[in-house]
Amino acid sequence: QQQVKQSPQSLIVQKGGISIINCAYENTAFDYFPWYQQFPGKGPALLIAIRPDVSEKKEGRFTISFNKSAKQFSLHIMDSQPGDSATYFCAASRYGGSQGNLIFGKGTKLSVKP
Amino acid sequence: KAGVTQTPRYLIKTRGQQVTLSCSPISGHRSVSWYQQTPGQGLQFLFEYFSETQRNKGNFPGRFSGRQFSNSRSEMNVSTLELGDSALYLCASTLLALSTDTQYFGPGTRLTVL
Numbered sequence: 040q041q042q043v044k045q046s047p048q049s050l051i052v053q054k055g056g057i058s059i060i061n062c063a064y065e066n067t068a069f070d071y072f073p074w075y076q077q078f079p080g081k082g083p084a085l086l087i088a089i090r091p092d093v094s095e096k097k098e099g100r101f102t103i104s105f106n107k108s109a110k111q112f113s114l115h116i117m118d119s120q121p122g123d124s125a126t127y128f129c130a131a132s133r134y135g136g137s138q139g140n141l142i143f144g145k146g147t148k149l150s151v152k153p
Numbered sequence: 154k155a156g157v158t159q160t161p162r163y164l165i166k167t168r169g170q171q172v173t174l175s176c177s178p179i180s181g182h183r184s185v186s187w188y189q190q191t192p193g194q195g196l197q198f199l200f201e202y203f204s205e206t207q208r209n210k211g212n213f214p215g216r217f218s219g220r221q222f223s224n225s226r227s228e229m230n231v232s233t234l235e236l237g238d239s240a241l242y243l244c245a246s247t248l249l250a251l252s253t254d255t256q257y258f259g260p261g262t263r264l265t266v267l
Contacts, residue, residue, distance in 0.1 A: 075258075082157070082243050082258030083196070128196060140186065140209055141256065143196035
């Protein structure tokens with residue numbers, strides 16, 4: 040019930056291509072879904088987040104798509120750049136709940152080739 | 154505004170020893186959370202402190218403990234270290250509540266247990 044499953048584990052994309060990372064969750068009580076980006080030697084940094092009242096959220100080249108009935112959400116990185124090479128984590132939590140700790144996916148290592 | 158700082162950045166200990174890690178949150182932030190990051194298990198929530206009180210706790214043994222001081226700085230302690238405790242320990246700072254505010258992560262402390 041607490042798991043968040045993330046795929047793929049690793050991804051190689053050419054510069055200018057679209058990177059797509061998928062996540063699925065089990066707990067229907069989750070209602071906050073952020074994506075974090077982590078570079079080597081750094082802590083994760085919030086990239087973009089969505090709540091289930093919308094099916095899509097876009098910020099620059101980054102888009103979250105959310106499918107509540109399928110309990111799935113995904114991150115799309117348009118026009119991928121070498122500087123986007125990092126590990127991406129999806130997460131889920133109960134917004135406004137008494138326990139707001141994030142449940143993370145296992146991560147996707149993205150490499151963007153020039 | 155300075156980010157979350159963690160000290161030390163690297164630690165090497167032997168089995169059976171204990172270790173104390175320190176975290177200074179972003180100025181004005183009152184909630185501090187701790188996560189363990191390993192290649193196998195990913196990012197897992199340890200505990201959260203707010204106003205010097207533990208507010209939430211993850212599924213870790215009692216060897217893992219923490220505390221928060223009146224200036225919101227936090228320490229976590231691991232006693233009787235095991236090889237499996239080797240990990241990156243991340244501290245996250247939140248303004249008030251885990252469940253409604255963005256978590257800002259520090260760079261982590263890399264603990265190696267020999």
